[in-house]
Amino acid sequence: MEPVAVYLHIPFCQTRCGYCDFNTYAGVQQFIPAYVDALCREIEQVAAAAPAPLAGKTVFFGGGTPSLLSSPQISQILRCLSSNLDLSGCAEISLEANPGTVDEERLAGFLEAGVNRLSLGMQSANPAELSILDRQHQPGDVQAAVAAARNAGFANISLDLIYGIPGQDMDSWLKTLRAALELLPEHLSLYCLTVEEGTPLEEQIKNGSVQKPDDDLAADLFTAALELLNQDGFERYEISNFAAKRGGLLMTCAHNLTYWRNQPYLGFGAGAHGCADKVRTANVKPIPAYLSAVTSGKAKVFPAGPAAENIHCQSDWEIIEETMMLGLRLTGEGISARGFQTRFGRSIESLFPRQIQHLTARGLVEWDGETLRLSQQGSMLGNQVFLEFVGNRPPPDFQ
Amino acid sequence: MRTDKIRNFCIIAHIDHGKSTLADRLLQMTGTISDREMTEQVLDSMDLEREKGVTIKASAVRMLYSAKDGESYELNLIDTPGHVDFNYEVSRALEACEGAVLVVDATQGIEAQTLANLYLAIDSNLTVLPVINKIDLPSARPDEVADEVGSLLGFPPEEILRISAKEGINIDQVLEAVVRHIPPPRGDENEPLTALIFDSHYDPYKGVVAYIRVMQGSIRAADTLRLMAAQTDVKPVEIGIFSPNMKPTERLTVGDVGYVATGLKTVQECRVGDTFTSAATPAKAPLPGYRHPKPMVFAGIYPVENDDYSDLKDALEKLQLNDASLVFVPEKSQALNFGFRCGFLGLFHMEIIQERLEREYDLDIIVTAPSVEYEVVTLDGAVSRIDSPAQLPDEAIIQEIREPWMNLQIFTPTEFYGTVMDLVTKRRGSYKSQEYPAPNRVQLNFEIPLSELIVDFFDDLKSRTKGYASMDYSFLEYRPGNLVRLEIMVGGEPVDALTAIVHKEDAYHKGQRLVTKLKDIIPRQQFDVAVQAASGGRIISRANVRAMRKDVLAKCYGGDITRKKKLLEKQKKGKRRMKMVGSVEIPQEAFMAVLRLEED
Ligand SMILES: Nc1nc2c(ncn2[C@@H]2O[C@H](COP(=O)(O)OP(=O)(O)OP(=O)(O)O)[C@@H](O)[C@H]2O)c(=O)[nH]1
Ligand code: SF4
Ligand SMILES: [Mg+2]
Numbered sequence: 001m002e003p004v005a006v007y008l009h010i011p012f013c014q015t016r017c018g019y020c021d022f023n024t025y026a027g028v029q030q031f032i033p034a035y036v037d038a039l040c041r042e043i044e045q046v047a048a049a050a051p052a053p054l055a056g057k058t059v060f061f062g063g064g065t066p067s068l069l070s071s072p073q074i075s076q077i078l079r080c081l082s083s084n085l086d087l088s089g090c091a092e093i094s095l096e097a098n099p100g101t102v103d104e105e106r107l108a109g110f111l112e113a114g115v116n117r118l119s120l121g122m123q124s125a126n127p128a129e130l131s132i133l134d135r136q137h138q139p140g141d142v143q144a145a146v147a148a149a150r151n152a153g154f155a156n157i158s159l160d161l162i163y164g165i166p167g168q169d170m171d172s173w174l175k176t177l178r179a180a181l182e183l184l185p186e187h188l189s190l191y192c193l194t195v196e197e198g199t200p201l202e203e204q205i206k207n208g209s210v211q212k213p214d215d216d217l218a219a220d221l222f223t224a225a226l227e228l229l230n231q232d233g234f235e236r237y238e239i240s241n242f243a244a245k246r247g248g249l250l251m252t253c254a255h256n257l258t259y260w261r262n263q264p265y266l267g268f269g270a271g272a273h274g275c276a277d278k279v280r281t282a283n284v285k286p287i288p289a290y291l292s293a294v295t296s297g298k299a300k301v302f303p304a305g306p307a308a309e310n311i312h313c314q315s316d317w318e319i320i321e322e323t324m325m326l327g328l329r330l331t332g333e334g335i336s337a338r339g340f341q342t343r344f345g346r347s348i349e350s351l352f353p354r355q356i357q358h359l360t361a362r363g364l365v366e367w368d369g370e371t372l373r374l375s376q377q378g379s380m381l382g383n384q385v386f387l388e389f390v391g392n393r394p395p396p397d398f399q
Numbered sequence: 400m401r402t403d404k405i406r407n408f409c410i411i412a413h414i415d416h417g418k419s420t421l422a423d424r425l426l427q428m429t430g431t432i433s434d435r436e437m438t439e440q441v442l443d444s445m446d447l448e449r450e451k452g453v454t455i456k457a458s459a460v461r462m463l464y465s466a467k468d469g470e471s472y473e474l475n476l477i478d479t480p481g482h483v484d485f486n487y488e489v490s491r492a493l494e495a496c497e498g499a500v501l502v503v504d505a506t507q508g509i510e511a512q513t514l515a516n517l518y519l520a521i522d523s524n525l526t527v528l529p530v531i532n533k534i535d536l537p538s539a540r541p542d543e544v545a546d547e548v549g550s551l552l553g554f555p556p557e558e559i560l561r562i563s564a565k566e567g568i569n570i571d572q573v574l575e576a577v578v579r580h581i582p583p584p585r586g587d588e589n590e591p592l593t594a595l596i597f598d599s600h601y602d603p604y605k606g607v608v609a610y611i612r613v614m615q616g617s618i619r620a621a622d623t624l625r626l627m628a629a630q631t632d633v634k635p636v637e638i639g640i641f642s643p644n645m646k647p648t649e650r651l652t653v654g655d656v657g658y659v660a661t662g663l664k665t666v667q668e669c670r671v672g673d674t675f676t677s678a679a680t681p682a683k684a685p686l687p688g689y690r691h692p693k694p695m696v697f698a699g700i701y702p703v704e705n706d707d708y709s710d711l712k713d714a715l716e717k718l719q720l721n722d723a724s725l726v727f728v729p730e731k732s733q734a735l736n737f738g739f740r741c742g743f744l745g746l747f748h749m750e751i752i753q754e755r756l757e758r759e760y761d762l763d764i765i766v767t768a769p770s771v772e773y774e775v776v777t778l779d780g781a782v783s784r785i786d787s788p789a790q791l792p793d794e795a796i797i798q799e800i801r802e803p804w805m806n807l808q809i810f811t812p813t814e815f816y817g818t819v820m821d822l823v824t825k826r827r828g829s830y831k832s833q834e835y836p837a838p839n840r841v842q843l844n845f846e847i848p849l850s851e852l853i854v855d856f857f858d859d860l861k862s863r864t865k866g867y868a869s870m871d872y873s874f875l876e877y878r879p880g881n882l883v884r885l886e887i888m889v890g891g892e893p894v895d896a897l898t899a900i901v902h903k904e905d906a907y908h909k910g911q912r913l914v915t916k917l918k919d920i921i922p923r924q925q926f927d928v929a930v931q932a933a934s935g936g937r938i939i940s941r942a943n944v945r946a947m948r949k950d951v952l953a954k955c956y957g958g959d960i961t962r963k964k965k966l967l968e969k970q971k972k973g974k975r976r977m978k979m980v981g982s983v984e985i986p987q988e989a990f991m992a993v994l995r996l997e998e999d
Contacts, residue, residue: 007957007958009957022957192949192951192953215949216948216949218949259958265958267957267958271957273957273958273959273960275958275960280961310961312961322960325963325964325967326960363925364925379951380948381925381947381951382950382951383950383951383967383970384925384950387974390968391968391972
């Protein structure tokens with residue numbers, strides 16, 4: 001079996017941010033030890049049920065706030081992983097951390113445990129914006145966290161930034177970008193604030209206490225960022241992701257590339273998603289349900305673990321459509337005609353002639369016969385492109 | 400069964416007065432349907448009928464009833480729709496019957512279609528048996544309503560049956576009254592066959608199934624039949640009765656109501672109103688038949704994807720097999736490409752067809768704003784009929800545009816007199832006369848342009864009168880009007896499907912409103928889109944739909960691809976109701992925007 005990416009979900013936060021609709025919970029940190037044990041049990045069970053020995057190519061601790069776990073807890077999980085999966089070829093172990101939850105000692109412990117890439121939720125350098133987002137840290141905490149990480153020995157640091165925050169203007173956004181660049185990160189992710197259904201932020205916007213973010217301004221902010229990051233030597237390789245070069249090497253996130261290339265990954269933890277052997281899985285979301293499923297349940301057919309509540313077998317056509325929808329997010333590499341042909345035994349043009357013609361005519365994609373990728377405008381209007389590739393019926397000659 | 404033991408009757412009423420519910424009780428009481436098989440309004444078998452709680456299509460059913468006189472009777476019942484648009488269904492059903500049970504809601508009293516359908520029944524020489532329904536309701540006023548109905552029909556009020564179809568009160572009396580008061584069919588079994596086709600539906604296995612009433616003679620399953628108007632001979636696949644499902648029989652004889660499954664594939668060959676006779680011993684003359692209903696409103700129906708044109712054609716043909724009042728001809732629009740110009744009996748009929756195309760045939764379609772049929776007189780004196788504003792010739796050569804006017808009767812409690820007057824005047828109608836058919840009730844007679852009637856008039860009337868007013872209308876004449884073309888341009892190109900014909904005084908105001916509405920309805924595209932309205936060669940109004948700058952989901956969180964895909968699928972679904980016009984995507988609502996320019 002080809003090596004898989006491993007996602008570990010840590011659904012704990014100190015407080016809940018008003019815009020966040022992730023599967024995470026505040027005020028239940030007393031469950032962390034039990035949760036870590038459960039994660040290990042889930043890993044063991046899934047590995048035992050696998051048809052062949054598993055190998056991991058990347059590991060990603062996502063959240064929630066994984067940095068709320070102690071370094072011994074991270075170490076416990078990674079040891080469990082490496083005794084159940086072959087991690088000898090695993091080059092990247094990432095961990096998401098919130099500034100203000102980490103000091104040098106803790107970070108050194110993470111590094112010691114095997115973590116080699118840190119993704120910091122910086123979000124903004126403007127205290128007013130951080131407060132609108134309900135983030136617990138101050139701008140200064142980011143500098144401190146990066147310095148501590150560097151001291152501890154981290155050579156691969158990514159910063160997450162959010163734009164389109166209510167009240168944010170161009171000036172403030174450029175300040176945030178410059179503040180981030182000063183920290184010399186290896187990687188940057190720029191996310192546009194989306195007002196998710198059922199969040200307190202949505203409520204605030206509805207009742208008028210917070211101003212609705214403006215789409216056109218967000219477009220301006222993002223366009224400005226493109227220019228600035230480009231000048232600073234960053235390469236945009238995915239719609240929202242930018243990598244710096246170190247020693248001639250582009251510091252992309254190998255773990256996330258797995259998703260976009262539609263390659264296999266396993267997800268462990270409450271609400272975690274996985275996809276391997278043409279099966280998509282999703283675990284139960286609440287922590288108690290997850291704990292009890294893992295303690296009492298048994299692994300189902302691989303890759304579904306004991307806590308899987310959604311198990312969906314993919315048709316070949318679905319896999320193809322998802323490969324298009326995901327692969328096109330990779331603004332740099334796009335979708336290679338040859339790679340596609342090798343993987344599916346069919347050419348892109350034969351399966352999507354109309355879409356390619358339409359979208360090139362609209363100037364949203366570029367197609368030279370070898371690579372299909374988003375144009376500059378297409379990268380701003382990605383949905384217009386992706387939706388052409390979902391929900392289609394397979395062509396009649398497709399078996 | 401001897402002819403004198405047969406009773407053929409239909410149930411007629413204003414909409415929602417309880418016809419189908421009464422039919423339920425009759426079916427139950429005669430044991431035609433067991434309690435286990437019973438559902439509410441069991442004869443409303445179409446999905447849409449069940450969902451909307453409205454009868455769209457008449458249905459026939461045979462019941463056997465042992466009367467109190469100790470005799471056994473064959474009762475053929477036809478349940479009819481109450482909505483104005485389906486009036487013609489009623490008039491056809493009446494031709495197959497000797498009697499009509501007129502249901503009147505005890506809380507509402509006489510309403511417009513009570514009268515309209517009653518007059519149809521009287522015109523067809525039927526014996527009318529009034530019943531007052533819903534007496535179980537606390538707000539029922541059976542005595543008052545009995546007086547109203549009694550004076551209308553010249554029937555002693557105390558003899559009018561008072562029932563509750565829902566609660567099953569006094570249903571036995573209805574059956575007894577049918578047997579006693581409605582005459583048996585006349586006719587002679589030994590005469591050459593004449594059987595009237597009063598309805599039809601299409602069955603994929605049995606072809607067009609003709610609903611018939613045998614007027615003279617009889618039919619055996621093996622007979623070769625002749626359609627007298629179509630001049631075709633048919634060897635029936637089967638003949639039978641409705642009980643209530645199709646049940647084959649060997650023989651149908653004079654007075655019977657039943658069906659002939661013809662095996663024919665198109666309605667043109669087997670039209671409602673035609674007469675079956677025997678090929679061996681044909682009758683001399685066909686039965687009078689029906690006037691074909693004339694469509695009142697017209698709209699274009701186009702596939703969203705041009706490739707679906709032939710699927711749409713198939714679907715319309717299939718619908719026509721069950722609904723002969725639907726007419727359509729191919730049409731080409733510059734903006735919407737190939738589609739069909741369809742004629743409907745009214746707006747409700749149009750909505751039903753639209754929904755059936757979408758649901759039963761899974762088609763993505765665009766329907767243009769409904770229009771009436773205009774008469775255009777050009778300078779050379781030639782008169783032509785156009786049923787779409789897009790067909791209007793160049794203004795320079797038009798001498799006159801005439802529009803259809805209707806006689807409108809509104810039936811309302813007297814307290815709403817003022818608000819009804821106001822509504823009609825606002826819509827260019829004029830008052831003619833009034834009558835007081837019952838205490839506290841007034842019938843107001845108006846003349847009004849049909850174009851003012853088709854859009855929301857009825858809803859407006861209902862809401863102004865707390866649901867108490869009802870209306871009926873019929874064609875009066877064509878009259879010249881001060882009408883002009885209102886043209887819409889999107890992205891600099893005129894969009895023929897958005898063209899409207901409006902009253903000259905309204906052109907400016909409506910043009911502005913329309914542009915404002917379209918600006919909100921047309922989603923932002925990849926580029927700026929100008930929306931303009933023009934009339935008489937002058938731009939009246941202009942607005943800009945600004946280009947969409949950003950539309951992309953930022954994050955793919957923790958490998959949760961399913962969620963992202965769902966969002967995209969939802970977005971894509973929204974597009975299913977949009978049509979590419981040039982390079983601009985225009986949603987369905989845009990084509991209807993012109994209809995409702997007065998609101999808000
Ligand atoms: N309370 C009460 N409600 C009734 C009675 N008869 C019918 N209804 C209700 O009135 C509504 C209309 O009944 P239908 O039988 O569908 O009326 P209809 O005349 O067939 O209506 P159309 O076919 O749409 O013209 C339904 O909600 C029935 O349940 C009755 O005797 N008492
Ligand atoms: S820290 Fe992150 S995961 Fe936790 S609540 Fe805030 S946004 Fe959500
Ligand atoms: Mg009914």
